[in-house]
Amino acid sequence: MKNPRDIIKRPVITERTSEFMEQQKYVFEVDLRSNKTEIKQAIEQIFKVKVVSVNTLRMPAKPKRYGKHSGYTSEWKKAIVQLSADSKPLEYFEASV
Template sequence: MKSPYDIIRRPIITERTSELMEDKKYVFEVDRRVNKTEIKQAVEAIFQVKVTSVNTINVAAKPKRYGRYNGYTSEWKKAIVTLSPDSKELAFFETAE
């Protein structure tokens, strides 16, 4: 069995995803081989919250150039996780007070 930390790679924090966080929707980069059920179980295990839905997107590789060299970016999988209204918010930025 895979560890939850192998399934959830990192949170994706951009201006758009910060707006989604207000609606209790969080975006993560996940392993490309996992399904929605495994993502749901991993988020619930790591953060101790209740997940209502998981939407996944396969992000395709894009062509890039560096000088005279051509190549592609990596393919990866993105998961948008919606928490239940009674769940606590996930804190990615902890403030030391």
């Protein structure tokens, strides 16, 4: 198996994903080649929690311009991870305001 930290790249924190956190759902950017089983095992290993389900989406490249130069952003993969009801919340997402 790959290193779990190579599979999970970073958390995705937006207003919508903040609402997901109330339902024990967390969103991560993951490696394009990873599958749901690898993502589940990586989350369970890194955070020591029980994962119920994993949903994945491939986010397409978007056209961008900078002056007269045009190109595309990178394509990336997003995973929405549902934790079990008895799991503790992930401390990575807890912000001290």
